[in-house]
Amino acid sequence: NAGVTQTPKFQVLKTGQSMTLQCAQDMNHEYMSWYRQDPGMGLRLIHYSVGAGITDQGEVPNGYNVSRSTTEDFPLRLLSAAPSQTSVYFCASRKTGRNSPLHFGNGTRLTVT
Amino acid sequence: AQSVTQPDIHITVSEGASLELRCNYSYGATPYLFWYVQSPGQGLQLLLKYFSGDTLVQGIKGFEAEFKRSQSSFNLRKPSVHWSDAAEYFCAVGASKAAGNKLTFGGGTRVLVKP
Numbered sequence: 001n002a003g004v005t006q007t008p009k010f011q012v013l014k015t016g017q018s019m020t021l022q023c024a025q026d027m028n029h030e031y032m033s034w035y036r037q038d039p040g041m042g043l044r045l046i047h048y049s050v051g052a053g054i055t056d057q058g059e060v061p062n063g064y065n066v067s068r069s070t071t072e073d074f075p076l077r078l079l080s081a082a083p084s085q086t087s088v089y090f091c092a093s094r095k096t097g098r099n100s101p102l103h104f105g106n107g108t109r110l111t112v113t
Numbered sequence: 114a115q116s117v118t119q120p121d122i123h124i125t126v127s128e129g130a131s132l133e134l135r136c137n138y139s140y141g142a143t144p145y146l147f148w149y150v151q152s153p154g155q156g157l158q159l160l161l162k163y164f165s166g167d168t169l170v171q172g173i174k175g176f177e178a179e180f181k182r183s184q185s186s187f188n189l190r191k192p193s194v195h196w197s198d199a200a201e202y203f204c205a206v207g208a209s210k211a212a213g214n215k216l217t218f219g220g221g222t223r224v225l226v227k228p
Contacts, residue, residue, distance in 0.1 A: 004156070035218075040122065042203055042218035043157075058215065090156055101147075102216065104156030 002026050006091050006105035013081040013112045021076040021108050023091030029103070030096045032074040036060065036087040037107070043090065049074055050096070081112045115140040117206050119219035126194050127227045134189040134222050136178075136204030145207035146187040147216065148178055152200045160202075163187065174198070199226040 007022045025032065033048035035058075045058030049068040063085060065077040074093075078085060088109050092102040116139045126132050138144055145164050149157040161172025168180040178189045187204060201223045205216040 033215075040220045042117070042119075042205075042220045043216075044218070045215060048215065059217075092157075101159040101162065102149075102157070104149075104158070106154070106156045 117219035
């Protein structure tokens with residue numbers, strides 16, 4: 001059971017470059033989300049999706065795009081990377097039932113120079 | 114808007130000693146509260162959650178937490194710490210059942226365990 005899989009684990013970008021962080025889950029979870037983790041700030045929600053074809057903004061959406069064409073996949077796109085986007089990114093998913101916990105991937109560490 | 118404060122950035126505790134991590138939240142209605150643990154290089158794992166009912170909640174790995182509405186707190190405790198408990202701990206609050214997906218996290222408390 002793979003759970004939530006994020007790729008890559010590490011990435012270094014130059015300012016202005018674009019890239020896509022991949023997230024896939026094999027648990028048939030309706031809900032998926034992206035967080036960024038910065039020291040002393042906990043995790044902040046970037047974007048989330050409650051099902052295929054449906055996405056919405058979280059707390060810090062600027063500079064990021066998402067799409068949800070399938071239940072399994074929820075990629076996060078950085079169109080023009082900035083140093084302020086240096087962070088650790090976590091993808092998480094859950095079923096929509098009340099008592100369902102969030103399942104987290106192991107994270108992608110992104111550095112923008 | 115909901116918010117979560119974890120006042121302690123670092124806590125050092127001796128192995129076998131008790132541990133208490135503080136969490137204070139701000140939210141106008143009944144909150145849905147969670148504690149997660151993050152080991153180095155890993156994602157977050159759910160320790161326990163509170164939705165309603167008994168205010169003392171038992172979780173995995175011997176952890177428990179107590180919801181105190183009057184103090185807007187949800188402190189995490191463990192009676193006897195093991196070296197493997199060294200990790201970072203996050204408290205989180207969800208606004209409602211449906212919006213429980215949209216969690217607001219505290220800044221985290223890093224726990225160091227001395228032998």
